[in-house]
Amino acid sequence: MKKKRWIKIGIGLFSVILIIDIIASFYFYNLAIERNVKDFLVGNADLDVSAEAMNVFTEGDWREWNQNQDFEPIEMTSYDGLKLQGYFLEAEEPTNKTVVLAHGYLGGASDMGLYGQYYYEELGYNIFTADLRGHGDSEGDYIGFGWHDRLDYADWVDLLVEKQGPETEIVLHGVSMGAAAVLMASGEDLPDNVKAIVADSPYSSVYDLFAYQLDRMFHLPAFPVLPSTSFVTNMRAGYTLTEASALDQVKETDIPILYIHGNADTFVPTAMTKELYENTNSDADIVMFDEASHGEAFVTQKDKYVEKMKSFLTKYME
Template sequence: MLKKKWGTISLGLLSVFLIIDILASFYFYDLAIKRNVKDFLTGNEDLEVSAKAIDVFLDGDWRSWYSNQDFKNWEMESFDGLTLQGYFLEAKEPTNKTVVFAHGYLGDAQDMGLYGQYYYEQLGYNIFTVDLRGHGTSEGDYIGFGWHDRLDIADWVDKVIEKQGPASEIVLHGVSMGAASVLMASGEDLPDNVKAIVADSPYTNVYDLFEYQLDRMYQLPAFPVLPSTSLITEIQAGYSLTEASALDQVKKADVPILYIHGNDDTFVPTAMSKQLYENTKSKAEMITFDEANHGEAFVIHKQKYVAKLKGFLETYLE
């Protein structure tokens, strides 16, 4: 009788833990992946912008530069029927070189004007910047964290070639989630027109990123919440947290990749870029910057950043 009683109690406790886990999984899906207002990052110390960078991010002249340019709106239907938006700016002088930008989590296409101004004014490139699915004016009720975005980027590349001609030379440049997106695209069968990839502050895969943030923000272990959140994500958004892996994709990459990361990045650890770099199949370079938090290197160490960027691009583009 006592054994049966303890069995009933154990089964009841297991049921309670299972219900709690399921509720937590839906909570974290809604928190991080479902498209909605995201307040959880407000006040996050890991995303505090340094005094050196804040003025440029908020009020830099790149914002007025972007708003004063005559970007042409391009529209595309994704492989799964979403209407996606991109914005093309033709260079001042005719060129076959185009940079395709991918922004970070909760950002949009215009955020990449910070980098676009340099490519346009100093390098003379055509600029193409996109609203990733679930962001900006693009459709999508979830955030892809790069996985489905990799296919969208590949389709955008095809559209650039279609509009700009078969001689197009294309650079993919992403920051944070955008960096992971272009790295995930690197493992796809990209056309030879894609000459180089620039990944600024990328993560290895979504599971690793969430595991890191779950511990840092909530002091919770990955198990059992993340495996069940991954299952909910697969049901709701069509991908799992483990399959959304830049690390697996760069092991198949043929395109040269430049990795950039701040050594003081506490939101996406610098070690993730190092792991990606060490596992990249194609030619790869890496540069890190002291006293730079997440995505700050271009602002805080602009001269060094653009020198490395320019040298890398000159190596792989004609």
């Protein structure tokens, strides 16, 4: 009788844990992946930046510059039927060089004007940027964290080559989630027109990022929440947290990559970029910025940032 009783208690406890886990899985999917209003990052100390960076991000003259440019809207239908919105700005002087800029989580194409102004005014590049699926004016009811976006960027590249001609040279430059997206794209069959990638503050995989944030923000272990959340994500958005891996993709790439990360970044651990760099199949370089938090190095240490970037691009952009 005691044995049967303990079996019933065990089954009851397992059932309760299973129900809690299922509820938690849908909760975290809704929190991080489903397209909706998100305020859970408000007040997150890991996203604090210096006063200097905040002032530039919110009130920098790049915003006025961006608004005054005559970007050409370009619409594309994704492989799975979503209408995606892109924007193209032709350089002042004819050039075959184009930068494709990829924004971060909850951002939009216009956010990349901070970098676009430099590429346009100082390097003389054409600029292309787009709202990732689930962001801005692009369709999509979920955030892909770079995984499905990698295929979107492959299609955007093909469109740009068709638009600009076979001699066009392209650099992909992404920040945070955008950096992960272009790294994920690097492992795809991209045309030889893609000469280089700049990845600023990327994560190694969605699963690893979520595991880190689950512990940091909620003090919860990855198991069993993330495997079940991954199941829900696959069911609702068509990808798993484990397959969405920039690390796996850079092991296959032949495109040169410059990695950039701040040593004070506690939102995406610096160790992730180091792991990506150490496992990159192609030519790669890495630069770390002391005292820089997540995605702020371009503002707080711009001279060093652009010096390294220009040197890297000069080497690979003919």
